[in-house]
């Protein structure tokens with residue numbers, strides 16, 4: 001095996017890691033914010049229908065087509081080409097990030113909804129009856145319980161988004177997978193290069209798994225028999 | 229000696245769920261220090277009545293007053309201003325649920341200091357001191373850092389009582405506080421409530437424990453199909469009820485218990 | 487944009503027929519990938535619950551690796567890497583190139599192997615959800631392991647597994663779009679080609695999205711139906 005080539009390749013691929021992480025984290029942050037809004041919308045009937053339609057559309061289609069739709073498709077509209085957002089929407093970075101955010105929000109909102117449904121009714125009632133405002137009930141009781149319930153599913157979503165960032169290489173972004181593709185077309189050593197790239201993603205998801213196990217133990221000690 | 233003043237009063241209270249008229253005009257007054265037991269058959273509306281007081285269910289008509297605050301909601305909803313009053317009223321009440329409803333993500337102590345800190349904005353040290361004393365009173369000082377899920381039902385219910393007391397309530401409402409408990413755990417909870425009665429706390433208790441009701445109550449109220457059918461001292465209601473239905477209910481109950 | 491909807495029709499300059507064919511190819515790739523994932527995933531799940539220590543560790547490592555790596559990388563690896571390997575072998579044998587491997591095969595294998603990792607997770611969870619008591623009840627009446635599995639464990643585990651397997655099927659459909667990078671003409675590839683040719687990007691990507699929505703929605707209904715069926719049987723059997 002050509003270790004010099006492998007380590008050189010790994011160094012080269014790692015140059016794409018900042019962009020991968022940047023896209024992944026911003027997508028998660030944006031997606032979480034949007035998923036909160038989607039769940040708030042669900043309190044009204046019209047909002048609920050809209051949120052359901054959104055989730056249906058984004059979970060029912062491949063992320064790849066969502067990326068292409070935003071990057072190539074939106075430019076079909078004159079008002080977008082002449083609109084104030086065009087400086088952003090012509091950039092592959094912003095298009096890729098937008099697609100990742102919209103996609104993540106659909107999945108995260110369902111995860112959050114599951115968590116919210118798992119909050120015991122009695123716990124909320126006890127909070128209301130103690131005189132808390134709706135906001136305090138949300139902040140002190142509902143959200144903490146819901147977030148902790150949703151944590152295992154959410155950690156899967158974090159891994160899934162980190163992996164999904166690989167797809168933006170199809171619209172010319174040079175994150176880890178983009179660099180790997182370019183290197184393959186130069187050297188034709190596909191096996192070594194893609195295995196190197198795979199190792200980077202694998203390390204990332206192992207890290208997320210560890211972090212989430214730690215967070216779970218820390219955040220829901222009552223399920224693990226620990227005493228603070 | 230001054231006469232005790234009214235802690236809690238209910239007048240003309242009505243509540244329906246759809247076409248099901250559950251409460252059909254209830255009047256009830258609790259003076260400071262009163263212990264009122266609410267008894268009645270299953271489905272007679274006891275829980276609904278109790279839940280209407282802190283507006284967990286919003287009455288269709290009638291007035292609920294707690295101390296200085298008073299609410300007369302109409303049409304089964306609260307306006308924004310009424311909701312603020314309701315919150316104030318809730319702050320002056322303690323509520324103990326059949327299923328305890330402790331907050332699973334907070335320890336025993338945290339459950340007790342939650343409302344003092346985040347509703348009443350009291351200083352932390354003071355809230356913790358008071359909570360510690362309350363846990364001692366219900367016999368759970370050594371469990372202050374345990375999680376609710378690790379306690380027995382009886383212990384959870386005693387924490388719930390401490391949590392209600394931490395509100396410094398004008399009156400405490402109990403909805404069948406021992407019905408979800410294994411028989412051998414009922415005693416420890418009743419003992420705590422009995423001690424509260426001896427302290428002169430104002431309480432409204434929905435219960436099926438007739439012996440207990442007879443012993444601690446200053447007044448017993450029998451509810452039937454959404455109306456107060458019989459009310460009086462324990463001696464009157466248990467010894468010589470005027471209503472035939474009340475008599476039938478009680479004899480059924482005592483037969484079953486024997 | 488004045489979308490010319492005849493572009494989507496079946497007329498002489500319509501792409502309707504091509505899109506329909508591409509939709510079928512998506513279905514074809516997905517079914518093949520899902521079934522190979524099911525076969526291999528069952529094996530992995532079995533190794534994880536019943537295997538000896540090294541087998542169990544191996545199966546766990548497999549699941550961790552394939553769940554931690556982007557699907558598109560796996561496809562690249564199988565397609566371009568496969569081509570590299572085939573070329574190396576061919577050249578060594580003195581054959582003359584160019585060497586190529588089928589995008590369909592590489593795609594189905596890649597997605598199937600990724601799905602196997604996920605499906606093994608679902609199946610293992612379903613197995614673990616079977617109440618221990620029912621297994622013991624089978625043991626005390628003297629069932630052999632095989633009978634126990636066939637009559638007690640499998641029927642119960644299947645019911646729990648259906649929703650999870652439905653999700654896996656849904657993600658296989660969506661992952662099948664990635665096979666377009668090999669040049670295989672399934673839905674994603676076909677709409678990209680049509681969009682490029684006609685310069686009607688939005689129109690064709692929207693059409694593609696709708697094709698996927700139709701496939702995912704219809705199959706969701708099928709899985710729901712299956713779930714209800716199995717639950718009904720479960721109740722009858724339970725009483």
Ligand SMILES: Nc1ncnc2c1ncn2[C@@H]1O[C@H](COP(=O)(O)OP(=O)(O)OP(=O)(O)O)[C@@H](O)[C@H]1O
Pocket residue numbers: 245248250268269270271272273274275276277
């Ligand atoms: N949220 C609700 N929606 C619809 N109907 C309700 C609701 N809550 C209570 N009811 C109905 O109101 C009636 C009275 O119920 P309530 O719980 O007040 O009875 P109860 O006297 O407390 O009975 P129990 O002794 O069984 O607790 C019942 O017929 C019940 O079905």
Ligand SMILES: [Mg+2]
Pocket residue numbers: 274275276404
């Ligand atoms: Mg009740």
